[in-house]
Amino acid sequence: MDAPAKISHTSALILQTISQGYRYGFDIMDVTGLPSGTVYPALRRLERDGLLQSKWEAGLLAQERPARKYYRVTRLGNEVLANALKRYPLLERLAPEVKAKGQ
Amino acid sequence: MKARLTILDQCRMLLRTASWIVPRRARAEWRREWEAELETFWRTAQGSGERELTRLRRRCCGAFVDAAWHRCNQEDLRRAGRQWSQTPAFLLFLLSLALLLFVGASGNLPRMQAILLNPPYNDWQRIATISRTGVISSAEWLIPYAWVKVWRGREPCLEGVAAYSSKSREAVMRVGRERATIRSVLVEDSLFQVFGVKLFLGRTPQPGDAETCPNCVVLSSAVWRRYFASDPSVIRKKVTIEGQEAIIAGVLPERFWFPSSSVGVWKLAGPATFRREEAGVVARLRPGVSEASAESTLQRDIENATGETFSGSTLQVWPVQERIRQPLNSYFMALAISLPIMSMVIWSGRLNLRPQCAAARAFRWWSFLAAKCLLLLSILLVVVVEWTPEPYIFPPATSTLLVESASLWLFSVGCVVVLWWAFADQQCRCRLCLRRLALPAHIGRPGCVLLNWAVIELACPEGHGLLHVSESDVSWLDPAQWMHLDESWESLFCEKSESEVLG
Numbered sequence: 001m002d003a004p005a006k007i008s009h010t011s012a013l014i015l016q017t018i019s020q021g022y023r024y025g026f027d028i029m030d031v032t033g034l035p036s037g038t039v040y041p042a043l044r045r046l047e048r049d050g051l052l053q054s055k056w057e058a059g060l061l062a063q064e065r066p067a068r069k070y071y072r073v074t075r076l077g078n079e080v081l082a083n084a085l086k087r088y089p090l091l092e093r094l095a096p097e098v099k100a101k102g103q
Numbered sequence: 104m105k106a107r108l109t110i111l112d113q114c115r116m117l118l119r120t121a122s123w124i125v126p127r128r129a130r131a132e133w134r135r136e137w138e139a140e141l142e143t144f145w146r147t148a149q150g151s152g153e154r155e156l157t158r159l160r161r162r163c164c165g166a167f168v169d170a171a172w173h174r175c176n177q178e179d180l181r182r183a184g185r186q187w188s189q190t191p192a193f194l195l196f197l198l199s200l201a202l203l204l205f206v207g208a209s210g211n212l213p214r215m216q217a218i219l220l221n222p223p224y225n226d227w228q229r230i231a232t233i234s235r236t237g238v239i240s241s242a243e244w245l246i247p248y249a250w251v252k253v254w255r256g257r258e259p260c261l262e263g264v265a266a267y268s269s270k271s272r273e274a275v276m277r278v279g280r281e282r283a284t285i286r287s288v289l290v291e292d293s294l295f296q297v298f299g300v301k302l303f304l305g306r307t308p309q310p311g312d313a314e315t316c317p318n319c320v321v322l323s324s325a326v327w328r329r330y331f332a333s334d335p336s337v338i339r340k341k342v343t344i345e346g347q348e349a350i351i352a353g354v355l356p357e358r359f360w361f362p363s364s365s366v367g368v369w370k371l372a373g374p375a376t377f378r379r380e381e382a383g384v385v386a387r388l389r390p391g392v393s394e395a396s397a398e399s400t401l402q403r404d405i406e407n408a409t410g411e412t413f414s415g416s417t418l419q420v421w422p423v424q425e426r427i428r429q430p431l432n433s434y435f436m437a438l439a440i441s442l443p444i445m446s447m448v449i450w451s452g453r454l455n456l457r458p459q460c461a462a463a464r465a466f467r468w469w470s471f472l473a474a475k476c477l478l479l480l481s482i483l484l485v486v487v488v489e490w491t492p493e494p495y496i497f498p499p500a501t502s503t504l505l506v507e508s509a510s511l512w513l514f515s516v517g518c519v520v521v522l523w524w525a526f527a528d529q530q531c532r533c534r535l536c537l538r539r540l541a542l543p544a545h546i547g548r549p550g551c552v553l554l555n556w557a558v559i560e561l562a563c564p565e566g567h568g569l570l571h572v573s574e575s576d577v578s579w580l581d582p583a584q585w586m587h588l589d590e591s592w593e594s595l596f597c598e599k600s601e602s603e604v605l606g
Contacts, residue, residue: 026140029162036165041172048176065146066139 007051009091010034012084014042015051015077016091023070032094043071051077110156114141114163124170133173137166189564191471191537194528198478205482209489213364218431218488222423223358225299226387229262230423231394233384233401235416244416245269245381252374253408260392260400265294266382271366277343278330285326287344287368291377294369295321297387298361305338305353312352313373319352320344326367327354344368385423394420433511434484441518445526454526455582460534471537472529479521487514531570533563534585540570566592 007015013032022031029039046052053074057067073081085091118141122134141163148155187193206212224230235244251266258264268289276283292313301307303324312319320342322331331337340351352371360366362383388397402418405411449456458468491510531540540561547558561570571584 024140024143025136026144026162036162037168038165040165040169044169044172044176066135066142068139068143069136 007080007084009088010038011042011046012081012088012091013094014039015046015073015081018071019073019081023072024068050074051080110160111145114159117163118166121166121170125173129173189539189541195474202478202482205485209485212489214488217360217364218427222427223360227424229388230298231386231388231420232423232426233386234419236419246384248377248380248382250405251384253404254401258404260389260397262387262389263293263297264384264386265291265297266377266384267291267294269383274345274368281330283330285367286365287370288362288366289370289372292371292373297385300359302353303356304335308352308371313371316350316352318347318349319371320349321353321355321369322351323355323367324357394422434514437511437515438518441515441522444519445522449526454530455585456526456529458534459585464535476522476525479525483514483517483521530583531561533567535567536563536565538564
């Protein structure tokens with residue numbers, strides 16, 4: 001699939017947040033401050049365009065919470081994000097990187 | 104605690120409600136994702152303040168936007184649009200819409216109304232045109248005005264006769280500072296009396312009025328409404344038509360038209376104006392006088408009075424309603440010719456239109472074909488009648504053959520084209536669900552000479568069957584073949600929801 005030439009600032013912010021390790025919808029909202037009505041449609045769109053991939057958590061979880069759907073950036077998504085960061089350099093400073101967050 | 108439970112329940116209820124917006128095939132997964140996030144948030148938010156709970160509720164409200172995205176995203180819309188475009192309802196809707204658009208664009212079918220409704224003349228059954236016909240039977244010639252004077256003087260079979268100029272023209276009319284281009288026609292002052300029409304405003308012009316008022320004009324109702332704002336005191340007002348001053352003598356009733364519906368101004372003229380001209384003639388027959396007897400009597404009168412021999416031509420008295428509806432008869436004749444041609448094509452086996460299914464479905468099959476043909480022919484008729492040279496009571500040219508042939512040829516060719524298209528479309532539809540067949544697959548390999556494939560197979564999107572169409576015809580009698588598929592094939596074609604597939 002061809003990469004979209006440009007993505008919006010909001011999409012770039014969400015991609016950057018996920019690439020930093022915030023992989024769940026509600027976590028992305030916490031970090032970006034964006035409302036759910038913006039984040040989720042953006043996630044769907046990015047996934048449809050092949051920039052994100054979603055998966056369900058597997059197996060029983062220690063906290064006995066229901067399995068959540070998580071998102072990760074695809075190779076194409078990383079390329080597009082790299083281009084977007086050139087246009088929006090401040091994005092890199094918005095979200096602190098998370099280690100061992102999610103799966 | 105009770106309040107918190109209530110908020111969680113509220114959020115669940117919001118999610119459940121929003122999930123109904125999501126298409127069924129994605130609903131279960133969508134709800135599972137949102138509820139997992141909700142549960143996780145709820146566990147971590149234990150002991151948090153009211154602010155966190157409000158935030159949670161607001162996030163759940165955002166689920167409606169997400170659900171709406173699922174419902175309206177382009178992919179789904181495109182798929183739904185593609186599926187709908189294959190249905191028979193879509194084609195009928197499209198054709199109906201096109202028909203409505205053409206009707207609207209024409210301004211509610213003014214010409215069709217003029218043809219189909221009774222002429223707006225008093226006792227119209229007795230109004231007829233008088234013309235000469237020549238070697239070519241459908242060609243007509245105008246009448247020398249001297250003949251009108253002969254008939255007016257001593258004819259017992261006519262109650263009244265009037266001449267009019269066959270050359271209607273675009274005239275520039277100035278009303279105060281306003282300038283309008285209106286089609287006008289020169290008519291004898293006795294014409295409105297012949298028609299027996301009573302003017303909406305003003306007195307019906309009488310013979311001799313043109314001499315006392317040489318520049319008098321009569322307006323159509325549409326012109327009066329548009330350019331004079333329905334002014335009731337418009338009579339005797341002055342306007343300028345083609346640089347000459349004219350006086351408004353009257354306004355005609357709304358439905359009146361003559362000789363075509365586009366004429367808006369009638370200039371009154373006396374016998375002196377027509378003296379050396381050939382003119383169109385309308386007459387009112389006396390009660391009980393037939394057209395045939397009027398023709399022979401009028402012809403004999405002219406022979407006696409002027410010595411005209413009528414060699415190679417005859418006089419024709421043609422009832423005005425028949426004259427107006429004549430183009431319609433020609434159209435039906437063209438349709439009557441094209442239908443057998445198309446029937447022969449089907450009968451020869453060139454197109455496979457056999458439904459090959461139960462009687463009820465066969466009825467639906469033929470009803471759809473009939474509705475499609477009817478709509479297509481209606482569109483064609485509206486286009487031809489409203490957008491080709493309009494019907495004149497007496498044509499502006501010297502020959503009806505030239506005026507009507509364009510629209511007639513257009514209709515004849517159009518009939519064959521639209522019927523062929525309707526039948527070809529029908530052949531490429533599923534015999535059970537009437538959806539348009541899709542998924543074309545080439546069978547065999549391209550030929551060496553024409554480079555086209557031997558066969559194309561089309562499949563019903565619902566998996567009801569396959570249509571086998573020969574691309575390189577072995578012979579004229581090589582029709583497309585329909586093959587029913589049983590229910591076991593449907594799962595290969597139909598898109599099922601996730602839950603349905605998983606059982």
